[in-house]
Amino acid sequence: MLNELLETTKYLGLAVSLGAFMIGLKLSKKYPYAFTNPLLIGTILVIGLILVLDIEVANFQKSAQVLSDLLTPATICLAVPVYRQFKILRENSWVVLISCLVGMISGLVTIIGLALILQMSETTTLSTLARSITMAIALDTTELIGGVAGIIVAGVIFAGIFGTVVSNLIFRIFRIEEPIAKGLAMGAASHAMGTAESLKASELQGAMSSLAMVVSGVMMVGLIPLAALFVQ
Structure with missing residues (x-):
């Protein structure tokens, strides 16, 4: 279902990526340690989401293409x-x-x-x-x-x-x-x-x-x- 949603919704991947980064940013500010880098936390969250929900990487990447652009x-x-x-x-x-x-x-x-x-x-x-x-x-x-x-x-x-x-x-x-x-x-x-x-x-x-x-x-x-x- 989520794969279909990613195919039909142009910016869902972008929203998920930014949301994961914002969570990482808040954790980084609250716990200012080296391993709480917001990009690291955001990356782990997105990878975890892709694995748990069995999302097609190509679909997610296409939906977040604006970040690459x-x-x-x-x-x-x-x-x-x-x-x-x-x-x-x-x-x-x-x-x-x-x-x-x-x-x-x-x-x-x-x-x-x-x-x-x-x-x-x-x-x-x-x-x-x-x-x-x-x-x-x-x-x-x-x-x-x-x-x-x-x-x-x-x-x-x-x-x-x-x-x-x-x-x-x-x-x-x-x-x-x-x-x-x-x-x-x-x-x-x-x-x-x-x-x-x-x-x-x-x-x-x-x-x-x-x-x-x-x-x-x-x-x-x-x-x-x-x-x-x-x-x-």
Whole structure:
């Protein structure tokens, strides 16, 4: 019955997704812990609903398509804090470039290394290479090298959620307090989700994270095809 309702109701999936996120947001405000990230809670709630009610994923995805359509414009809007902090960003341009390059190369090496250890198939490996960049770039890049869209979507979401959940703990362990360093790490490792989390801390950290996300995405467009040749 719900599958039929999703097919006939254009925005039911959107309403369910937003409702799950709002529940996560309220829980996050009431219990401000790392694991109460609203996106994580919302994702778990939606997955649970799909499993319990035996909903066709394709029907739900179609009903929530507007969220995917808004992904690129939302990413572009992150340019606002970059513009506001442009002077500081320009003064640290080499730090940004080197940090992003090291982060992307280490990420690719880690993925390929794990793929070899776990004996992952070629298709699965190709579908996880872009997991450290924003969804708008990761999807197109993965499809171009022959990867599976569903796998990279899950990979990007997991990377974003995991980064936002463990980031504060990692920063405390390594005593990282500089907003520029935090922002670069979050943007390079957790893309848009990390940037959204960084904006909560400060505009400078958010601007650095946004810039790192964009620079990392551009770099990966060139690095991923090279890594794909090695995998193939």
